[in-house]
Amino acid sequence: MISKTQEPFRIAVVGGGIGGLFCTLAIHHHCTEAGVPVHIDVYEQASQYKEIGAGVGLGINAARLIHKLGIGERLNSFAGYRTGVWITFRRYDNSGEIVTIPVNDNETIRQAPCARSDLLDMLRSVVEERKAATLHTSKKCMKVDDLGQTVRLHFADSSVAEANLVIGCDGIHSALRNQFVVDKPIFSGQIAYRGVIPIASLPSWPFESYSVLWSAKHRHFLVFPIARNEQLNIVAFVTKPENEVADVKESWTSVCDRKDVYADFAGFDKPVQEIIDLMPEQPSKWRLNDREPLNRWHYFDGKVMLLGDASHAMLPHLGAGAGQSMEDGWVLGRALSEHLSGSTKRHFASLETTAQLYQDVRLPRAQKTQATSRAAGNTYEMQAPDMLDLGFEECIPLIAKRTAERMKWVWEEDLDAIYERARDGEAQKISEATTKQSVDAGAIPTGQGEAIAAK
Numbered sequence: 461m462i463s464k465t466q467e468p469f470r471i472a473v474v475g476g477g478i479g480g481l482f483c484t485l486a487i488h489h490h491c492t493e494a495g496v497p498v499h500i501d502v503y504e505q506a507s508q509y510k511e512i513g514a515g516v517g518l519g520i521n522a523a524r525l526i527h528k529l530g531i532g533e534r535l536n537s538f539a540g541y542r543t544g545v546w547i548t549f550r551r552y553d554n555s556g557e558i559v560t561i562p563v564n565d566n567e568t569i570r571q572a573p574c575a576r577s578d579l580l581d582m583l584r585s586v587v588e589e590r591k592a593a594t595l596h597t598s599k600k601c602m603k604v605d606d607l608g609q610t611v612r613l614h615f616a617d618s619s620v621a622e623a624n625l626v627i628g629c630d631g632i633h634s635a636l637r638n639q640f641v642v643d644k645p646i647f648s649g650q651i652a653y654r655g656v657i658p659i660a661s662l663p664s665w666p667f668e669s670y671s672v673l674w675s676a677k678h679r680h681f682l683v684f685p686i687a688r689n690e691q692l693n694i695v696a697f698v699t700k701p702e703n704e705v706a707d708v709k710e711s712w713t714s715v716c717d718r719k720d721v722y723a724d725f726a727g728f729d730k731p732v733q734e735i736i737d738l739m740p741e742q743p744s745k746w747r748l749n750d751r752e753p754l755n756r757w758h759y760f761d762g763k764v765m766l767l768g769d770a771s772h773a774m775l776p777h778l779g780a781g782a783g784q785s786m787e788d789g790w791v792l793g794r795a796l797s798e799h800l801s802g803s804t805k806r807h808f809a810s811l812e813t814t815a816q817l818y819q820d821v822r823l824p825r826a827q828k829t830q831a832t833s834r835a836a837g838n839t840y841e842m843q844a845p846d847m848l849d850l851g852f853e854e855c856i857p858l859i860a861k862r863t864a865e866r867m868k869w870v871w872e873e874d875l876d877a878i879y880e881r882a883r884d885g886e887a888q889k890i891s892e893a894t895t896k897q898s899v900d901a902g903a904i905p906t907g908q909g910e911a912i913a914a915k
């Protein structure tokens with residue numbers, strides 16, 4: 461237990477993206493409530509805390525956590541609204557409706573599709589306003605060493621730092637994960653063209669909502685509104701063989717000619733063609749990767765933990781990756797505050813048991829989301845194993861059936877209740893129950909990242 465007169469517990473958050481900044485705020489929130497002093501340093505490799513372009517669709521599970529931090533109204537002030545529809549799935553050729561997934565966005569706590577830059581700016585501003593952490597830039601963490609009581613971080617500029625706990629929030633290419641695990645990002649077989657256009661510039665819009673996904677064999681075109689519905693976020697997915705995408709990166713610097721988008725979406729209905737007309741002449745072209753499920757998220761006796769894409773990078777087909785990283789941060793914040801305030805419950809006996817509780821609560825749900833994201837992408841493009849030999853018309857009812865209920869468990873699970881049940885002794889039961897839930901066709905391949913350092 462840390463008393464108020466003691467040195468604060470030092471935490472190093474590696475990576476100042478959505479996961480890293482949310483986790484910083486969650487730890488600060490829970491530790492402040494518990495009255496335990498912590499000092500958090502965030503080490504970001506880039507020269508500024510910044511996200512470029514593009515939107516991110518936060519589900520209500522993520523929005524709920526942002527409200528619990530007391531900044532929900534700020535989120536709503538820049539988020540778009542989905543006018544009652546998460547997504548309407550439509551045929552690519554004539555926009556006929558396949559299925560509509562409803563949402564309630566009339567309440568204060570609601571779905572929040574927003575610009576990534578607005579979300580990151582808000583999180584950074586709140587970290588600064590609350591003095592939740594010291595934010596560092598141009599600090600690329602290369603590796604960590606176990607010093608016994610603490611961990612030493614080594615940065616690319618040859619500087620070092622020390623902390624009692626290091627949280628690796630350094631994304632899909634995580635240097636920290638790579639230190640402990642032998643695996644690599646996996647190419648999904650898909651690339652995505654991405655862009656944002658002003659909604660006011662659309663020449664026509666025949667639908668009630670701006671959340672639409674047009675589905676075809678091997679391609680799907682997704683749009684949703686962000687920025688108070690002033691902007692339309694576009695992600696246009698195409699399946700490509702590996703040899704055709706060797707030059708495509710997971711990066712905003714990877715662009716293409718708009719002609720490629722027209723070519724890949726030839727035959728799509730008029731609203732899609734009108735959207736492509738408005739995309740920049742050199743849209744961003746993104747390689748979609750995820751990772752294999754990882755069954756260990758903590759190392760060095762719990763002094764290093766992984767969070768967000770570093771522990772469970774997933775494909776974007778449920779719009780859930782950022783939300784899952786926030787769930788990680790919320791649970792880790794709760795567990796850490798209980799450990800540091802000297803809870804006598806057995807899970808808080810050491811940092812390692814606390815890390816294990818965090819993993820027990822989060823891993824089954826994150827991995828289910830990871831697997832279901834793959835399966836969802838395969839369904840939208842009619843590539844699930846049982847759809848491969850079916851024609852377009854035969855696949856339509858399968859899309860409707862598989863998609864109608866798929867998001868419920870992502871949005872509606874009571875995270876605090878799961879945490880409290882695990883803390884109070886039901887972790888095993890929860891893990892089993894969650895992993896047993898089926899993940900429809902196209903589940904994640906077998907094979908776990910091989911841990912090279914068990915501790």
Ligand SMILES: Cc1cc2nc3c(=O)[nH]c(=O)nc-3n(C[C@H](O)[C@H](O)[C@H](O)COP(=O)(O)OP(=O)(O)OC[C@H]3O[C@@H](n4cnc5c(N)ncnc54)[C@H](O)[C@@H]3O)c2cc1C
Nearest residue numbers: 475477479505517601630631768769776779780781782783
């Ligand atoms: C096309 C696409 C669409 C998506 N759409 C959605 C969506 O609609 N909804 C949703 O919830 N999710 C979506 N996602 C997923 C979401 O973007 C990620 O799950 C989320 O950003 C993960 O956050 P993170 O903080 O773990 O990682 P990141 O956002 O990748 O942040 C990692 C941070 O760490 C920094 N960093 C990396 N290495 C180091 C290092 N060695 N040292 C220091 N700093 C380092 C990086 O610069 C970065 O700032 C989408 C993803 C893609 C690719």
